[in-house]
């Protein structure tokens with residue numbers, strides 16, 4: 799990646815992904831995840847078409863360089879970030895953080911959860927920086943027997959605050 803491209807990275811737009819991105823997402827998945835963690839094509843297809851899923855991407859030069867998906871169906875009182883990946887040469891310049899924040903905003907849930915490999919220090923550091931806290935463990939969740947750590951971020955308070963402000967406005971303005 800050129801220095802210029804790196805400088806541009808934080809101004810690259812975050813846009814919705816769609817079925818037409820299937821092969822670009824497949825390429826990103828191969829670059830981003832190990833063989834055991836990469837999703838099969840059918841799951842990538844599902845993520846790109848399911849009506850319950852928020853899916854956002856960053857493209858550069860007709861390649862997908864980052865992707866996030868979040869399931870907006872409530873499960874244990876929360877929506878779930880189901881995947882987040884940034885291509886290796888584009889890491890550590892803020893794309894993961896920006897995408898996660900954009901997904902949170904688009905999902906608009908009272909709380910968001912995710913599962914992460916216990917050894918995945920980079921992702922854990924990102925989630926902690928973004929305000930997620932560990933709320934549980936799924937023993938032997940991953941292929942190979944590694945535990946999954948469950949992290950959660952709660953938005954309920956801010957949503958409640960937002961809707962009560964809206965109600966106040968309605969009462970004032972009728």
Ligand SMILES: CC(C)(COP(=O)(O)OP(=O)(O)OC[C@H]1O[C@@H](n2cnc3c(N)ncnc32)[C@H](O)[C@@H]1OP(=O)(O)O)[C@@H](O)C(=O)NCCC(=O)NCCS
Pocket residue numbers: 830831881882883884885888889890891892893894895896913914915918919920921923924925927
């Ligand atoms: C985890 C991942 C998405 C992070 O994406 P990224 O774009 O590199 O992250 P950012 O540049 O936005 O980093 C934001 C913060 O996360 C933390 N962080 C990210 N990568 C880190 C690393 N390798 N080591 C330590 N902290 C890290 C830092 O706190 C960083 O903030 P800082 O730069 O102010 O210190 C990326 O490493 C990745 O795609 N990994 C492989 C796929 C994966 O594991 N996905 C998560 C599955 S649960």
